[in-house]
Amino acid sequence: MQVLIVAISFLTAALGATAMYNAVYIPSAKIVLFLGLTTIAIYFIVKRLQQRKNKRLDRLMSFSITLFASMLLSSLVHSAWDMEKFLSRLTMMKITLVLLVIIAVYLNIVFIRAEISYKKKRGNQRIEEQPNKSYFEKRKEEKERIQRGDVRIVLGASTDTNDN
Numbered sequence: 001m002q003v004l005i006v007a008i009s010f011l012t013a014a015l016g017a018t019a020m021y022n023a024v025y026i027p028s029a030k031i032v033l034f035l036g037l038t039t040i041a042i043y044f045i046v047k048r049l050q051q052r053k054n055k056r057l058d059r060l061m062s063f064s065i066t067l068f069a070s071m072l073l074s075s076l077v078h079s080a081w082d083m084e085k086f087l088s089r090l091t092m093m094k095i096t097l098v099l100l101v102i103i104a105v106y107l108n109i110v111f112i113r114a115e116i117s118y119k120k121k122r123g124n125q126r127i128e129e130q131p132n133k134s135y136f137e138k139r140k141e142e143k144e145r146i147q148r149g150d151v152r153i154v155l156g157a158s159t160d161t162n163d164n
Contacts, residue, residue: 016032028075
C-alpha cells in the first residue's frame, strides 16, 4: 500500500511539474497545497498503520514533497508576478520552477549523503567501543606481563600492592 501511495504521489508531482513547465496546466497554489498535504497525510497514516520502514520509499516521498513545494512556489510566482514588461508570467514561472527543482534535487542528494555518512560514522563508533575488562581479566594480563618480564612503571599509590 505504501508503494502505491508513494508511486501515485511521485507521478502526480512529476506530471504536475512537467505540465506546469510546458504550460499545459498551471494550477493555483491552493490546489497544489491541497494535493501535497493530502498525499503527505495519507502516506504517514498508512506508514503508521503498517509499521514498516523502507528507506527508499521515504526518500522518494521526500523528493515528491520537494517537487510539490517547488510547484507551489512556482504557482505563487505565476499568480503574483506583475512585471510583464521585464518578463512574462509564464517565463518567470518556468525560471522559478527550474531553479527550485534543481535546488530540491540537490538538497535531497545532500540529505541522502549526509544520512549515509552519519550511519557509517556511528557504525564505526559502535565497532570501536570495546567492553570494559573485568578485575580478573586485568589481573590475569598483569600476571602474564610479569612472567614475560615486561617493565612496569607505577605512578602514584596502587590498591593492588601492600607497600604502603
